[in-house]
Amino acid sequence: MCENCGCSITGVSAPAPQRPHIHGDGHLAVRAPMIERTETVAVLTDLLAENDRIARHNRDHFGSHGVLAVNLMSSPGAGKTSLLERTIEELGAGMRIAVIEGDLATENDARRIRAKGVPAVQITTGNACHLDARMIHEALHTLALDGLDVLFIENVGNLVCPASFDLGQHLDVVLLSVPEGDDKPQKYPVMFRAADLVLLSKWDLLGVLPEFDPERAIASVQAVGSDVPVLPVSCRSRASLARWCDWLTGQLAQHRALRRDAAQEPAHERAAAATVEAR
């Protein structure tokens, strides 16, 4: 094959670049010089723009069903699933809850939630260290949102990766368990800055772990520029669970009220416009 222009002529032995040669059809082929242009294009888009687009879609979907979506994050073993089990026991009668579970390999957590009589979808992330908006979107295809009040998303246990990915949730709750130490927020500023509420879990262990100073934990949350509430919680103490449940119930009421106002606003504006027109 001709090395210059790719035609099937074979008689020409490696013509020098740009040397004209005769094609089989009698045409004179001339390889034009290559014009190579280099340009720099300014883009300035967020790297996670596609994830954020799907997250917005998820959030709209939750909104249209009046569901409050809460993303639970912590390091592995801080007590996310236990907290959910106890929350279902405390609030399950008056609040319709569902759970999306993220886990690297097992379905154990979803089984624990289902045992409490609440629908749970397990996302097994395989090797991925975090949930992203697309995984939640796919999970939503198998979860009916009708009639739900709160959807918990239990993220993969990890204080680094999940912080960067919006899932479409309305609220982020981060657990810091007493055995982890009171300086965790400053070690993981990105995660703790994302929190709308920090729960100091396994609070009942404070008696045997006097090194954990609750004041230092709160100062550490503030040091990363956050002024969110910090609540102690123990799955063995109904009083501490009640404070968390009150916070959650309050957030749901606020979420519903905001949605009602947003729904009424256009009607109100239409009425105002009609009044102006009538005048």
Added chain:
Amino acid sequence: MRTLRRSRTVLNATMHEFAICRALLDQVGKVARDRQAERVTAIVVRIGPLAGVEPALLRSAYTLARAGTIAAEAQLTLETSAVRIRCLACGAESDVQSNHLGCPHCGHWRTRVLSGEELMLASVELVTNTETVGHV
């Protein structure tokens, strides 16, 4: 190949930088396609310290993730920025560390982050090749 596959698995398991890298290469690929580019020669990404992305890990993920893409030969430049805050109490603006976001002037902890959270594809350098075969 086996080594490469294992490396990818490790990267997936241990860091979200690989996922972010794929998102980066998707965006670069789209820009290149829109411009009908032959190849990408340079990519500039802007990462703030509060973006939650480790530049060194992003760079090592990139060397694997770019293989076989239009950016296979592209040089990656990572521009990092400072964390800058404005104090809500005294109004001073300062550059601070990512885990000490309080105001260094008055000591108040209520501050607003002005920059340092960005994770952005800033620019792409493309080569467009126009080749014509003339029939005289």
